[in-house]
Amino acid sequence: MNMRNVVIPLGLAVLLYLAYDALGWMGVAAVGGGIVMWLLLHFTRLMTVMRRASERPMGYVGSAVMLNAKLKPKVNLMHVVAMTRSLGQRLSEEGKDPEVYRWTDGTDSHVTCEFVQGRLVKWTLERPGLAEDAGQNKPADVAQDL
Numbered sequence: 001m002n003m004r005n006v007v008i009p010l011g012l013a014v015l016l017y018l019a020y021d022a023l024g025w026m027g028v029a030a031v032g033g034g035i036v037m038w039l040l041l042h043f044t045r046l047m048t049v050m051r052r053a054s055e056r057p058m059g060y061v062g063s064a065v066m067l068n069a070k071l072k073p074k075v076n077l078m079h080v081v082a083m084t085r086s087l088g089q090r091l092s093e094e095g096k097d098p099e100v101y102r103w104t105d106g107t108d109s110h111v112t113c114e115f116v117q118g119r120l121v122k123w124t125l126e127r128p129g130l131a132e133d134a135g136q137n138k139p140a141d142v143a144q145d146l
Contacts, residue, residue, distance in 0.1 A: 002117055002118075012035055015031055015035075016028055016031055016032065016035075019031040046078065049078055049081055049082045050081075052082075052085045053081055053084075053085055053086055053087050055085075056085055056086040057086065058086065058087050058088075058089055059086065059087070059088055059089030059101075059102055059103055059104055060084075060086050060103065060104060060105070061084045061086060061103040061104065061105050061111070062105060063105050064103065064104065064105040064107075064109040064110055064111045064125060064127070065105075065109065065125065065127070067083065067084060067103060067111050068111050068123065068125040070083055071083075071111070071113070071120065071123050072120070073119075073120055073121065073122075074119050074120060074121075075119070075120050076115075076118050076119055076120075077099070077101075077115050077118055077120075080101075080113060080120060084103050086103065088101025088102060088103050088113065089101060089102045089103070089104070091112070097116050097117060098114045098115060098116045098121065099114070099115040099116075099118075100112060100113070100114050100115075101113050101115070107127075108128055109125065109126065109127040109128070110125075110126055111123055111124070111125050111126075112124050112126070
């Protein structure tokens, strides 16, 4: 179980209690307003990310190499969707950990990301065109043909 699911609501309840203890119902109203504002900010960000993601094909990213360079461990799935502006193509079974998603660019390079409990744990970049070219164009082969 994720501790954030327990700690954040308990922290908010303690904050409301302290506000009531200090200022009465006016304190509860002030802290409650701050909590509602915080929730609305998160909801607005989520809706903005999803609206932008809906405007692109699923699993598409402008550059897989740039996405690979920007990824960091322990970022959440919403952060990655915000970076790519696209929902990833799901490769794992629904509801099972780890969740595996793939984003592909126009050159068929792709980044496969693995999320455990909604957090990025590892990712791999695959560039199929680069692997084929490296095997065919060896400098020694070119020199022998001349």
